[in-house]
Amino acid sequence: MVPLFESLSRLAERVEILARGLEGDRRAAELMLERGRPLDAREHARAILAKVPGSPLGLALWADASEAAWLDHEAVQALTELARAVPWRGDVWLRLGRAAWRIGDPQAREALERAAAAQDDKPSSRRALLDLCDMDLAVGDASRAARWLDRLPPPLGGRDEAALLRRAECALARGALDEAAEIAESLGEALGEEGPLDEREPGRRAAALARALWPSAEADPLARRRAMELAVRAFVLEAPGSRELLATVVAATTDAPVLADLRALVAGAGLLDDPAFTAAFALAEGRRDDARAALVRALGGGDHAAERALLRLALDARDVPALAALADRRPAALPEGPKRLLQASRSLKAGEPAKVFELLDGAPFDGAADVEPWADSLREEAARALFEGPGGWPALIEMLLREARAFGKVEDLVKIEAIAAERGKPIVAAVVGEFNAGKSTFINALLGVDVAPTGILPTTATLHRVAFAPDPFVRVIVRSAADRIVPHEGLKGTLAKLHGEGAHIERVQIYAPIERLRWVEILDTPGFNAPDPEHAKAAKSAFDEADLVVWLLDATGAMKASEAAILKEVAALEIPVLVLLNKVDRLSEADLERVAAHTKAGLAEIGLVPHADILAFSAKRALAGRLGDAAALESSRWGAVETMLSAVVVDRADELRERSMRRKAGRIVEELSAVVREQAATDAQRSAEERARADTLRKAAATLAREAEEAAAWLEAATEIERR
Ligand SMILES: Nc1nc2c(ncn2[C@@H]2O[C@H](COP(=O)(O)OP(=O)(O)O)[C@@H](O)[C@H]2O)c(=O)[nH]1
Ligand SMILES: [Mg+2]
Known part of the structure; x- marks a missing residue:
């Protein structure tokens, strides 16, 4: 100068x-x-x-x-x-x-x-x-x-x-x-x-380029080599911040000869004992505890570089003890985002997963690419803990309700309330299959009462729910009309009459004083291949409510392409599925074997693993048997079906309910996180747009100011000439 x-x-x-x-x-x-x-x-x-x-x-x-x-x-x-x-x-x-x-x-x-x-x-x-x-x-x-x-x-x-x-x-x-x-x-x-x-x-240029290249170094070995060379050059030229840059490079180097070269370089600069480098070499050799210890020691000496290095170590390796050390010794050096991560990790460990969401939601993670993924994985762990932990449901439901409210997802609120209410209720088994497979006959055999309407003609396009009540009766819910309450034997006649009048039947609730209905409610569904498309639509709506699906196949024509297509959809829903072959009274033993093999192969092809062994039986004979015909019961093979249903459904109702609640809650979590992600993306884009707009405005202002200055200078020069 x-x-x-x-x-x-x-x-x-x-x-x-x-x-x-x-x-x-x-x-x-x-x-x-x-x-x-x-x-x-x-x-x-x-x-x-x-x-x-x-x-x-x-x-x-x-x-x-x-x-x-x-x-x-x-x-x-x-x-x-x-x-x-x-x-x-x-x-x-x-x-x-x-x-x-x-x-x-x-x-x-x-x-x-x-x-x-x-x-x-x-x-x-x-x-x-x-x-x-x-x-x-x-x-x-x-x-x-x-x-x-x-x-x-x-x-x-x-x-x-x-x-x-x-x-x-x-x-x-x-x-x-x-x-x-x-x-x-x-x-x-x-x-x-x-x-x-x-x-x-030149050192600063090298440092800037090395920093820009470094994030892609992980995936691209060429970028890695260049970034390393540039970092070394910046270090040699003593560019500001180049020590930290080189320490970052060292920590990520696994190649022993390269590491030896870097060590010689750092030793030459007399910096091997510098805590940032001690830690970086320890990290490179996989000694994370040593690295952390070196940095924590340096904290005692009031080293700001050590604070930053410790924070970087914590975020890069998701190292909770490093965060804890910072929080203990240098709370001011711990930004809000990482501080929340530490608190959330501690809550998770203390068995309070619901707190994790409270801590992480709305935490200031803006632009912190190393904080957000860690927060996400903590949220995931917390959700899992809530799902699986004993008594986690109240907390999970509360958390879901809070999120749904925060994002204004009213339809999710309703679904969550339904999950909450489900906890005390029986599970729901939906009986589905093609029209005429014998679903209604099967249900009647289960109940031991001939109540669900059967027959060769498709019945109503609605679900029939069979539930427990101390007295037997049926409630028929009709659109824009009063409910009809009828005795079991009056149902068929009432439905036929309402049908004739063109009434729109919304739902049929069959109540019976049968003990096992306290644990398992049954949905009778219209068939999938009925001529009226409303039937298939109603049948599919059963999947939303069902905790378990009983798929009934007519053994005289099992696993047609149309059935396989819908079974594939069911497989994707991850609801447990029981598969039964009905009408075996119409098949020879040899035919039955062939049909069973064909059915198994078909299921394997779809990728559907049934929840229990596939059983074959005759619903028609079973019903006759339950109504008094001992010989029919004997030949119906119903006994095995009853035993299986008791073992995998009635006795395990709690487990099935739990599984179903998890599935439903999981779907809501997915939906909500998609909403959050979308919102975050639009927010990010908006701020990028705002930044760009502000930039343009600033540039325009600078140009204007310059032009005004130039104009003033020109005016002054002009008047000076005149004055002369
Ligand atoms: N042979 C025979 N016929 C059956 C059996 N189960 C049901 N059916 C008959 O198949 C027809 C349709 O039965 P249904 O229960 O209404 O079938 P859904 O449409 O699936 O509800 C009726 O005529 C039943 O009597 C069975 O095991 N053997
Ligand atoms: Mg039916």
Whole structure:
């Protein structure tokens, strides 16, 4: 930097110094500065100031001398006085700003802003704008940093490489890696031909490009090698932040020879004992506990780099003890997002999974690419704990209700309430299959009562629910009319009559005083292949309610393509399915074997694994048997069916209900998380759009300001000519 005294030697002052007999001190001070003896120069400068207090020349000599002697505090003092004496000098403000920045003096920013505003000292103004940008980058305010760059005048031919480098760094700070890589790449790694060295900043370029490339290093070995070389170059050139960058690279290096080279490099710089590097090498060798211990030790010494390294270790390796150590010793160094992660991990361990959602929902994870995935996996673990934990249902249901409310999903609220209510109720078994398979006959055999309407003609396009009540009766629910309450034997007649009147039957509820209905309710469904499509629609609606499906196949024509298609849909729902072959009375033993084999093969092809062995029986004979015909019961093979139903359905109703509730809750969780993801995506896009809009506005404003300045300058020049 040009010494200030040279540029501040004005005639009037020189005269005064001569008159006061201080010329000897002035000459001596300059000479001592030239000879590299700043402390002697400082004495002479102070001698001048003792006689002529506030002399700009004396102050300039004092400032030059104290800066050369690394006395930054004194330099700030001298420069502050000097700036007061010659406030129009951009170069003085710049020097003051930089010296103040070095000692962390808050007046640095204001001084640099004054320098940046200096109209007639373009080089100082430019330097100050770059420094202000660096200052904001250092505190992570990328958008303000970019605004200083917008104020730089457009480059006269060629590119403004110093500004471009900072643009890349701003992009890095925003997480716009592609943009950063593109700019840094365009700057090239070669040392530029033009400009003073500190404006070419080769180390900083290498660091910026290495940072931009690093995230893709995991997947791309070429990018990895380049990023590593660049990080090494930045480190050798002592670019700011390059130690941390290299430590990151070291920690992720598994190749032993490369690691040995890196170790030699770090040892050469005398930094092997630096906690960040000790930890990085330990991590590279898979000694995570050692790495954490080294960083925790360094925390004791008040090392800020160790705080950052420990946080990085915690997030990279999802290391809860590292977070805990930070929370214990440096709570201020633990940002809100990671703090929530720690609390959530602890809640999970303490068996309070519901708290995990409370802690993580609405936590400030904005843009923290390393925090969000960890939070997601904690949520997942918590959901699993809620599903599987004993007595977890109240907490799970509460959590689901809260989320559904937060996202305004009213239909989910209803479904969740239904799950909650389901807990005390019997399970629901839906009997499905093609029309005429014998579903209704099967249900009647189960009940031991001939109540469900059977027959060769398709009946109503509605579900018939069979449930427990102390007295037998049927409720027929008709649209826009009063319910009909009829005895069991009156059902067929009532349905036929309502059908004839064209009434719309919404639901049929059959009640019977049969003990096992307290545990398992039955849905009788219309067939899938009935001519009226409403029948198949009603049958499918049973899948929403069912905890278990009993699939009835007519053994005289089992596993047709139409059946296979619907069974495939059922398989995808993950509801337990029992498969029964009906009407065996119409088959020979040999035929039955063939049909059973064909059915098994068909199910295997679909990928449906039945919940129990496939049994064959005759519903018609079983019903006759239950109504008193002992011989029919004997030949119906009903006994095996009863035994199987007791063992896998009635006795395990709780288990089936639990399974079904989990399935339904899981579906809601999926739905809700899709909503959350979508919302997060639109939010992210919106803020990107807003950023872009703000950027455009800022640029337009900068252009306007520049044009206004130019216009003013032109006007002034014009009027000056006129005045002459
Ligand atoms: N031969 C024979 N016929 C049966 C058997 N089960 C039901 N059926 C008859 O098949 C027809 C349709 O029965 P249904 O229970 O109404 O079938 P759904 O449409 O599946 O409800 C009726 O005529 C029944 O009597 C059986 O095991 N053997
Ligand atoms: Mg039927």
